[in-house]
Amino acid sequence: xxxxxxxxxxxxxxxxxxxxxxASLIYVFWLREALxx
Amino acid sequence: xxxxxxxxxxxxxxxxxxTGFTVGIVGGFIGVGGGYMVTPALIVFGFPGYxxxxxxxxxxxxxxxxxxxxHRQLGNIDWTLGxxxxxxxxxGVEMGVRLLSYTKALGLSxxxxxxxSVAIMIGLFLYTxxxxxxxxxxINQLSSEGKTVGRELSTSSLPKLFQSIKLYxxxxxxxxxxxxxxxxxxxxxxxxxxxxxxxxxxxxxIRVPALVYIVGATTHIAVGTDLLEIVVSGGYGALRQSMMxxxxxxxxxxxxxxxxxxxxxxxxxxxxxxxxxxxxxLSYSLILATVGAFLRxxxxxxxxxxxxxNFAAVVFTLGEMIFLCFFIVSLVVxxxxxxxxxxxxxxxxxxxxxx
Numbered sequence: 001x002x003x004x005x006x007x008x009x010x011x012x013x014x015x016x017x018x019x020x021x022x023a024s025l026i027y028v029f030w031l032r033e034a035l036x037x
Numbered sequence: 038x039x040x041x042x043x044x045x046x047x048x049x050x051x052x053x054x055x056t057g058f059t060v061g062i063v064g065g066f067i068g069v070g071g072g073y074m075v076t077p078a079l080i081v082f083g084f085p086g087y088x089x090x091x092x093x094x095x096x097x098x099x100x101x102x103x104x105x106x107x108h109r110q111l112g113n114i115d116w117t118l119g120x121x122x123x124x125x126x127x128x129g130v131e132m133g134v135r136l137l138s139y140t141k142a143l144g145l146s147x148x149x150x151x152x153x154s155v156a157i158m159i160g161l162f163l164y165t166x167x168x169x170x171x172x173x174x175x176i177n178q179l180s181s182e183g184k185t186v187g188r189e190l191s192t193s194s195l196p197k198l199f200q201s202i203k204l205y206x207x208x209x210x211x212x213x214x215x216x217x218x219x220x221x222x223x224x225x226x227x228x229x230x231x232x233x234x235x236x237x238x239x240x241x242x243i244r245v246p247a248l249v250y251i252v253g254a255t256t257h258i259a260v261g262t263d264l265l266e267i268v269v270s271g272g273y274g275a276l277r278q279s280m281m282x283x284x285x286x287x288x289x290x291x292x293x294x295x296x297x298x299x300x301x302x303x304x305x306x307x308x309x310x311x312x313x314x315x316x317x318x319l320s321y322s323l324i325l326a327t328v329g330a331f332l333r334x335x336x337x338x339x340x341x342x343x344x345x346x347n348f349a350a351v352v353f354t355l356g357e358m359i360f361l362c363f364f365i366v367s368l369v370v371x372x373x374x375x376x377x378x379x380x381x382x383x384x385x386x387x388x389x390x391x392x
Contacts, residue, residue: 005382006382006383006384007382007384008382008384011382011384012321012364015360015363015364015367016356016360018363019356019357019359019360019363020352020353020356020360022355022356022359023351023352023353023354023355023356023359024352024356026052026355027348027351027352027355030049030052031049031052031081031082031351
C-alpha cells in the first residue's frame, strides 16, 4: 500500500479504483432499479 | 427518494446533494462549471435530458457565485482580465453555435463532431500533463538547490510570445501582474467561446488552460477569473433555461445546498497547493470526462443493447466525480501534514505550499 502511495501514478490508480468501487456500490444500491424500471 | 413534481420523477435526494457537493469541490478548485459531469449524472438519476441541462446550468450559475466570492477574498480574480474576456466569450459562443448549425447542414455527423471534441480534450490533456510534469521537476530541482519556490511555476514559453504582441490597446492586469494586448485577451475569449459553443459545453476546462498557457496568468488567477466568467455566462444560460421551463427549482435548491459547502471547500483548497497541482487535477478531469463520454457514445452507437456498457458509463460518470473530490481532499490533508512536519509521499512537497 505504501509503495502505491509513494508513487503519484500508484496513488492515482489506487484512488481511481476506490472511486469506481464506490460508484459501483451507488449504482447497485440506489440507481439500478430506477434505471431498469 | 423525493418526488420532483415539476420534472415529474422520483430521484434520490441524497445523491443530488452529493453531486452538488462533489462538483462544487471540483469546480471551486479547478475553475470549471462541471456540466460535463452533472448533466449525465442527472440523466442517470432519472431527469429528462432537457431538464438535466436546465438544472445543471442553473446550479452552475449559483455555485459559480459562491466560488467567485471566495476566490475574490483569496485575491484570485483579475477583474480587468475577466471583464475584457467576457465580451469575446459571448461572441465566440454565438459563433460556435452558428458554426455547429453550418457543419450539420453540410452533413457532418454527430460522431465526427464528437471525435473532434475527443481529439481536442486528449490534446489538452497531453499538453497540460507534459508541461505540469516539467514544472514539477523544475520545482524539485530548485528546492534541492535550496532556492525558494513560489506558488506558481510554469515552463510554457507561449505566454511570452503572446505578451510580446504590441497591438494597441495594451492593458495592465494588476492582480495577474501582466501587460498584454487587449486583442489577445478578446481573441482568447472568442476562440474558447467558439469551442464551447461548437461542442455544447461551458468551456471552463478550455479557458483555464488558455488563460495559463496563452495569456500567462497564474493558475490560481486563471481559476478565479474563469469562475467570474461562468457567473456571467452561466447566469445568462440559467435565465434562458428558466424562461423555457427547463428548470426544476427544488432540484436546483438541493444541489446548491451541497454545492454551497463544496464550492467553499474547493476554493479554499487552492490556497494549500501550488499551480501545478491544480493543473494536474484539471488534466485528470479532462481525460476522465473524455473516457466517460466515449463509453456513453459506444453504448448509444451499439443501439443500447449491452447493459454492461451502460453500467460502465454510469459508474465512470459517478466515479470520476468521486475520484476528483478524493484527490483534492487528499491534497489538502497532505498539505496540512507537510506543514506539521509529518510524513507525506515524496511527490507531495513540490505540489503544496509550505505555509
